[in-house]
Amino acid sequence: MTRYRRPRTPAGNPGTGNAESRRAGDDGKSNAGRYANLFHSIGVICFELDYRRAQGLHRKLREDGVVDMAAHLAANPGFARQVMEAILVRDANDDAIAFIGARSRQQIIGRPIAPFWLDESSEECREVLIAGFGGASRFQVEGKLKTFHDDPRHVILTISGTPAMRKSGIVVASAVDITDRVSAHTALERMQNDFAHTSRVSVLGEMTATLAHEVNQPLAAIAASGAAALRWLSRPEPDVAAVTRTIRCIVQDAQRAADIIARTRRMASHKKPETTAVDVNALIVESLDFLHYEIGSRQATVATALATDLPPTRGDRTLLQQVVVNLLMNALQAMAAIDRGTRRIRVSSACSGNLITVSVQDSGPGIEAGSRARIFEGFYSTKTDGMGMGLAICRSIVERHGGRIRLDDACTTGARFCFTLPAIADPARTDI
């Protein structure tokens, strides 16, 4: 998929002609004309690159005993630039000239390709260099190139050359501009993050009263303990042991208040998601802590059945916690209509194969058959004051993490939501 229109042939350039035929002739005389036609009319950005000086650099490295390009690059980061300066543009088709923003073919022919790389220390550039050194006949990488107008473009770059071409020091680099697709994807992700954040803030909004209640407990304790300590000190014979004990309580209570605020702030944060290894059981426990007062004030009881030795998953902690908190809040709200003593939530975690399953079950009236199919759709709510985004956001978060969320149809008492997340075997890996 190319983004731009097929350009007009730049003035003063013949498009195809003897020069191209002659160059392509290196690959065999009978195919020269066909190759030149294809090169110029294929409709994909194509550069023909003079690779001879780079091959010279490679030869010299081998003579010096270098066998591992990755290690060599790590030790000599400047080598990447050296190679990119050594590779010259032999020819470029009209699409390539338009892509790079050159005024004419002459402007780039004979010039090194170094300025086209957005970042020579990038992973994609490293991969290209390693493949080139290894003599790969065809290599594909996704990365960023830079035009003459300093416009970064996201491309899928394919570098290929027949053995005969390589022998003559020629490779063809073709590129597909996927900038628009990438930015659409980025915009979509940003929108999902914004929605998730809005939903987190709206949960916090629903919890304002309980959060204030929760923070007021340690504050009340701190004030009373402080007054008690002063009274003990002002006695004719100050009770130092009692004062020490009381001040220790003050320190603990201040920490507790700080923890509540830190937890709330994490929930309200609007940062770019970060991928780390996440302990799902710890996430469940933290979510229950977060809703401790909400659960208490709604007179519900919670039972947990958490699997021991649960492997971690990989993902953004805040987003995954949001899924658990949303499901718990839904469960609490669903039970508002039933008797206080019968409001029960059961949270479980399990692992089977490479799949972690978390379920949240309530003892409420359950989801009506007519609503079941639509419950994960956006702007669909069974609550009179619901925004209808909670479960839709849960689904988008879970699916982004490679899992699935569903309503358990087999559950006959209340509603039971289950979601899966892929387990990771080695939490030290960061490349997933």
Added chain:
Amino acid sequence: MSSIPLVAIVDDDPSVRRAIVALLQATGYRTAAFASAEAYLSSPDCARSACLITDMQMPGLSGEDMLRALSDRGIAVPAIIVTARPDAACRPRATAASDRHVLTKPFDPAALIACVERVLAERRSTDRDP
């Protein structure tokens, strides 16, 4: 029975319970603390306390339920309500405990002590002049 009055504290929050106990002990009162209304109601201190400081919202029996249970048993212990949610404590209905004071968390410790003193003074005058 000691001449120092016994003040009972019922709050499910351990920090608050502990701090109120410390404040009252530092002021010179005897204290008995309970984590739930049920625990207080089943304790012998229930009939012995000169004053009761209680939270309203607790798991299980609420503060209001507890006050009603006390009045049903004919125990007229004056109550001070300390709550983080004044709306929830708003003039608890249908309880017979007549001497009631409401403080909102976080409360001024001096105000709580003043409230306890007032309640105990009222109780003493009622005892003298039935």
